[in-house]
Amino acid sequence: AQPLEPRNLHLGMFEIGKPLGKGKFGRVYLAKERSSGFVCALKVLHKSELQQGGVQKQVRREIEIQSNLRHPNVLRLYGHFQDSKRIFLILEYAGRGELYKHLRKEHRFPEWKAAHYIAQMAAALKYLHKKHVMHRDIKPENILVGIHGEIKISDFGWSVHAPNNRRQTMCGTLDYLPPEMLKPGSQDSFYNEKVDLWSLGVLTYEFLVGEAPFEDTPVMTQRRIARADMSIPSFVSPEARDLIKRLLVLDPEKRIPKDERPTNRSSGSSKSGKA
Numbered sequence: 001a002q003p004l005e006p007r008n009l010h011l012g013m014f015e016i017g018k019p020l021g022k023g024k025f026g027r028v029y030l031a032k033e034r035s036s037g038f039v040c041a042l043k044v045l046h047k048s049e050l051q052q053g054g055v056q057k058q059v060r061r062e063i064e065i066q067s068n069l070r071h072p073n074v075l076r077l078y079g080h081f082q083d084s085k086r087i088f089l090i091l092e093y094a095g096r097g098e099l100y101k102h103l104r105k106e107h108r109f110p111e112w113k114a115a116h117y118i119a120q121m122a123a124a125l126k127y128l129h130k131k132h133v134m135h136r137d138i139k140p141e142n143i144l145v146g147i148h149g150e151i152k153i154s155d156f157g158w159s160v161h162a163p164n165n166r167r168q169t170m171c172g173t174l175d176y177l178p179p180e181m182l183k184p185g186s187q188d189s190f191y192n193e194k195v196d197l198w199s200l201g202v203l204t205y206e207f208l209v210g211e212a213p214f215e216d217t218p219v220m221t222q223r224r225i226a227r228a229d230m231s232i233p234s235f236v237s238p239e240a241r242d243l244i245k246r247l248l249v250l251d252p253e254k255r256i257p258k259d260e261r262p263t264n265r266s267s268g269s270s271k272s273g274k275a
């Protein structure tokens, strides 16, 4: 049954549990819907802070986009409600919390674990892109881990329908920004969901190496991104190196191209273009 069926959702319906974390715009709590016992995560957003941040429209868009998404590797947004001062997002609870905490603790993932995670990310992105939704903020901080170790892309606060030429003032790290979002050429420079494939390449690198490929001072990071200037350590396997190199391509249309002809390289195997 849909435990959160009634449209008149309100705070009194929930027993609030431990705090799960606090983001830039609000806190997240473990919560249980009283009548059904349904466990979820409740994100509390203060309208005043959203106004100050000028992000109310983004929250509305996130709710609209994410309410229609159903995929095992995309964190569910079950519903939302508000009172005079706050907006509440009713989210799927991810039992093993934030992926970046696991990454920092382990420094970097062994290839079997990184491959398992990147395969799930690729499946989630394939699903999102088929619906012409681009996330635009893929990074370890926006990936959660479920109780069975499966990963969930979360926080669609920056997601939009593709294509898009809106200039968003980015906050947070530049490390994951694709070149086409760094300095859009002319005003009508559109970018599309391929931006997520660049970020997937950065994520693959960071899982395997333990730091982002273009990590540097902000100015240098932008310059290195614009040139796809990175070096891959020798302990990274040839297969992983190949995947990173196929994702961190400056031309968005050349990232993991769909109908790639196997290159007739003399040495090495020519792999199919399948992502």
Ligand SMILES: O=C(O)Cn1ncc2ncnc(NCCc3cnc(NC(=O)Nc4cccc(Cl)c4)s3)c21
Pocket (backbone or CB within 6 Å): 020, 021, 022, 023, 025, 028, 041, 043, 045, 055, 058, 059, 062, 075, 089, 091, 092, 093, 094, 095, 096, 097, 098, 144, 154, 155, 156, 157, 158
């Ligand atoms: O991650 C943690 O801190 C702790 N944690 N641990 C377990 C767990 N299980 C589920 N959710 C968690 N956290 C909430 C993740 C989010 C999902 N969707 C969001 N959307 C959003 O913040 N939107 C938003 C806000 C303000 C402005 C704008 Cl523009 C958009 S946040 C969990």
